[in-house]
Amino acid sequence: MKQTRDSIADIWGERTPYFDEQWPERVDERVTEEPDNWIQAACVLCSAGCGLDIGVKDGKMVGVRGRSVDAVNRGRLGPKGLHGWIANNSKDRLTRPLIRRDGELQEASWDEAMNLIVAKSKEIIDKHTSLGIGFYTSGQLFLEEYYTLGVIGKAGLGTPHMDGNTRLCTATSAAALKVSFGSDGQPGSYSDLDTANVIMHVGHNIASQHTVLWMRILDRLAGPNPPKLIVIDPRKTYTAEKATVHLAPKLGTNIPVLNGLLHILIKENLINPGYIAAHTVGFEELKNIVAAWHPQRVEEVSGVPEHLLYEAAMLLGKTNTLVSTVLQGVYQSMQATASAVQVNNIHLIRGLIGRPGCGIYQMNGQPTAQNTRETGADGDLPGFRNWGNKEHINELARLWNVEPDTIPHWSPPTHAMQIMRFAETGSIKMLWVSATNPAVSMPELARMRKLLTRDGLFLIVQDAFMTETAQMADVILPAAIWGEKTGCTTNVDRTVHICHKAVEPPGEARSDLDIFIDYARRMDFKDKDGAPLIKWNTPEEAFEAWKECTRGRPCDYTGMSYAKLTGGSGIQWPCNEKYPDGTPHLYTNGVFPTAADYCESYGHDLDTGAAQTPDEYRLIDPKGKAFLKAVDYQLPHEVPDQDYPLWLTTGRVVYHFHTRTKTGRSKELCNAAPDAYVQLSAQDAVKYGIKDGDMVEISSRRGSVIQPAMVGDIEPGIIFIPFHYGYWDNNSRSRAANELTLTEWDPVSKQPHFKYAAVRIRKAVAQDDEEAQAALKHMEEVITNNFKMEGA
């Protein structure tokens, strides 16, 4: 075993201070044996998108090292990247298809499994049309796989029921970019961090969620001209500890705080009237709405002191460079899209966009979330096309050589929560889940378990492991994962990386691409001329097909190729004849993709989600100007009351990803964070007679869980539970945070609200069963060794 640093004990590693130059290299490496060769790839355990090489010895994965040549990370890797790869080698990988027979999952051949799926599909289509079939995919597959799935759904079956788990983590990012700029696509580049004077993190614990981006900020803080940091987060995270100004709003009050910041900027005339006039529409309406949010009122509603709000606004108002990042504290809260849009507004009214040092990162949660959105696997149309624009539908129909009416575009694509609702009522009869685990990651798990096991629902799960969801499946398809197949990933700053196949998948496991193509062949999907609809067989052929689909669209890939992506750094789209080396910044000329014939969306009412019609949009066609939009504050739908007096919020910890399907199989990551816990304030601990390490029962109107207590670093009245922990490795107690959460979502992005629910707590009755005791003991170690340092 060889490692260049212990990323468990020291998450971010040694400093390489810098300012206004290329971020210095630091190569992080961890191998269990010396590799024979290194294969180029990118990390898939968060959305930062770090370039890395996979070490291979005797056909087996033995470690990883960061790619120093890569612009994203310059060689660095975080703890998940350095350790998570070990999951590929797990003994408990799924290696053969399984079919449920007489209630039992039994091994089957690929032919048997695929023929069963095809027979079932045809039976449903015969009786109910393809509206009886839904797909729920991931932010973990490769671009080529999503695009293939998207074409199957839209032009093969013609079902609008397709979404990704990106709905839970990144839908608001896409929605907010569409609202402000007319199309998805992140305006900035990570290189903005090299020069920015002010950096603002809104609902984003970047130190924990994007450790390598945080290393870049720590290096700036250690260098000359360190940036000022503004952090908006109700918890005192490690990120917040480094802040120049930390605003800690009450849960559900992002809109008052952000409206308050805009209020001060406008009142103090810290705006750029020339930019506003030349490049935006809607300023007067924005001004009217935020006029009511003077700092005193903001303090009354959000608890953020007037003087701190003012201090933050002055930093924002006087800087000539600004990077803002937004994540789940915004996306998974009430008024998510409207809040995320307020951050775009700050940049627009100050003209801080489209040049180095000025970036907005509406962060993604997952490594390939951007690809799910680009390719249409989240239900949107491929290439950021607009489902309301007939000409966009015609373009796709020509590209795929199908009739335009084949492509479902009569109403918005069905979002994940609605897909689950259709499955619950029996309207969707076959649900195909790939690379995600809704039985732990969706809200209100009791409801989820009931609908996934409903009689009459045929559940297909395509995964590498026997997840909680797979356990309920009718058919399980064993999938090859990262390292075992080739494909591309696109990160938050539009950098496209290629991940080459390093090793063979275990047993009979197949790549998701191969599985989808096999389904298309067996279903005999044809184009208008009777040729196969899916005209590709390999990842590279799929990539070439995808390139054609992006021609002339904002996410133009036509200048890329597998050869060009191999050997050096990742490349930022758009990359075409005009920009052969890619594009660090969008909107450099202040022209946004809002023109009626080009935009991805005709817009929504931010309060209700009502879709604007094409005709309505043409009347207000901003022809390249950005939108300034604002809303007033709405109270969260569920607030603490006598019966449920505390707020629950949920989130991630640094050592784990999602439902721990990969990170939970690394011994080191698991030891660092072995179990769920409940974090509560010292005041609430006293009030409820709870001590550090006591087992606590937490209940909401939807369910209850039992967790060991961790006391401190959180505001009174709020408790926090990490959402990673389900049941596949510990079934001894109810512990998944989503047993408690609400089924409701943002009206525009349809992203569920995981960040608040009303709960009550009490000390759990003494438990003497061994597993609970072991969990308790683990937690004591965790509390002393790790989480305090991280400030999670």
Add this chain to the structure above:
Amino acid sequence: MLLGNYLQLVYDAEKEAVKAFNRVADKHGDEPDVYQTCQLLASWSEAHISDIQPELQLYPAKPDTTAEKLERVMFDNNEKGSFALLRDLHDLWLLATEIDICWTIIRQAADGLRDKELKDLCTKLQKGTERQIAWLQTRVKQAAPQTLIVGV
């Protein structure tokens, strides 16, 4: 002057809308977006009612000439499920559209009277009604194919 009669008409219709939106919210509570959004839209109609009240004092309805109150069979099913939801959203749309045309009619009279306050009020409240209609349109369009084709 019969302006008051139309104000009374729209006042009654908004009251009906509050009841109807809340009723649909309760009845279809298993559809989380319907539950939340219908409550929000009910609160908008509630606000409209208090905005209309002062105008009704200014322009009272003439009792003998009151135009017939809105009467039709709406929300007459007690069923739950997707078909009943579609019918209820359809009825809400009819009701909201009725209110929408009331604003157009009242606005014409306000123009004739050069009553700036009433004109501004009509513009503001009609905007709210249009937003209600826009949501109903969006939701109906989403529900219709699944309900009519798969039918569960």
